[in-house]
Amino acid sequence: MAIKDKTINDLDVALGAPEHAKGLVGRFEQGTLRIPDLFLPNTSGGEEQDSNMKEWKTLSENEIADLATRLRDLDWSWQMTDVDALAARFGWRVEATRPHSVRLDTGFGRASGSVQGYRGRANEIDLAVTGFTSETTATRADIRDAFVVMATAITGAVGAPTNSIPGEYAEVRWAGPDTTLRLIEMTSSIHLYLDTNAGLAVHDETVRLEAEGVI
Incomplete structure (x- = not known):
């Protein structure tokens, strides 16, 4: 919507x-x-073509599998005040801190990750697992191919998905007792999320109400 x-x-x-x-x-x-x-x-070719189009950076299959496993097994307080310590554990750089969000560089440049929360408690970790690239027919195909490879690698590491949401912007989920991993194919990149199940339930309900035109 x-x-x-x-x-x-x-x-x-x-x-x-x-x-x-x-x-x-x-x-x-x-x-x-x-x-x-x-x-x-500019994606028309020639000298002005964006350098990201020439060499698109992504996590390897082993790297995405390792990251997904570490997130699935994450033992953390889920307090916004502890995001700095979390970032240090994973090698992320904290760029900006606000009461309800922390902006991160996860290795893919500025604002390539974030931790979101409410009233001091975090409910979502959002991590880019590819670089950002301009949208063309060719790059959309590359993103879809990378998404499939990454979803397969994560499945091999943590088990079969618990939910798959097809569409132009596909999503695959691996739900656990308290948190859920989500791999999402976006227009110009791919992101891996770790959500608390409580926070994800609120998100899903909001999406449902938007689809029904209630909000």
Whole structure:
């Protein structure tokens, strides 16, 4: 469900918008943030072609499997005040801290991860597992292929998915007793999430109500 165009701010960057789009106008659609084509990097070829298109960085199969396993087995307080210690354990760099969110560089550049929470308690860890690339037919195919490879690697590491949500922006979930891993294919990147089951239930209910036009 799309909402009206808005000015891209720091939080939007933390959710996956490219850094260069901050201050410009974009729109959120379910599962992704889309930037108007006018502001996307040049993908027409030649010297001006975005360097991310030439060498797209992704986690390897072993790296994504290891990360998923570590997240599945994560023993953590889920307190926002403990995000710095969590970041140190995983080798992430804290970029900005706010009461309900912490912006991270997880190895894929500025704002490539975040921890979100409410009233001091975290409910979601969001990690880019690929770099950001401009949207073209070719790169969409590359993203889908990488998504399938990563989902297969995670399945080999932690077991069969508990839920798969097909579509243009596919999602695969591995639910545990208290938390759920989610691999999500976005427009220009792939993200791996770890959500508390309580927080994910609220998210899913909100999505359902939006789809029904209730909110």
